[in-house]
Amino acid sequence: MTKKGQIVEIPASSPIYSRELPGFHSKKDELIWKSQKKEYSLFDGFLVGEHHGVENFKIGQRKGINVGGKKEPLYVIWIDEKENRLFVGAGVSHPGIITDVIRLGENLELDDISFSKGELENGIDLEVSTQVSEDKIPAKLYGFDNSFFLEFENKVSVIIEEHPFDIIYQNRIIKSY
Structure with missing residues (x-):
């Protein structure tokens, strides 16, 4: 009910x-x-x-x-x-609907690739592909201990988290959500 x-x-x-x-x-x-x-x-x-x-x-x-x-x-x-x-x-640009950082959670397992602790702490340049945007979205992947984050070059809609998206490194999908 x-x-x-x-x-x-x-x-x-x-x-x-x-x-x-x-x-x-x-x-x-x-x-x-x-x-x-x-x-x-x-x-x-x-x-x-x-x-x-x-x-x-x-x-x-x-x-x-x-x-x-x-x-x-x-x-x-x-x-x-x-x-x-x-x-x-x-409005689509309301500050409650946009962000520049998404927390991916813990213990991120990437497909057939691993990064060193130093690389993850300094940020790895990659792209995000989603149904929400026709273009690939530039971002950096960060990892600290077991926490992982995507930081976007420009603000993105939080809607991205509600739809499937792919993390792309060197033209290869390394993680799908």
């Missing part, structure tokens, strides 16, 4: 997005900080509607939000299952 919940719009001008970058002691600390998912509350924005169940939505989704009267389309930027709330932002 679906339960109605609130839809909260977070303005692009929200102070959440103007946090000052702290001084980082290492590249690892910087990547961890940049890859943290933002969490929103009802008080960060304003109510714009209601939904019929958070299970019907994904991050980056535009269709089905059913809130009209906006200059730009709304995109789901966060889902709070516990409070049964959708958080949305207006």
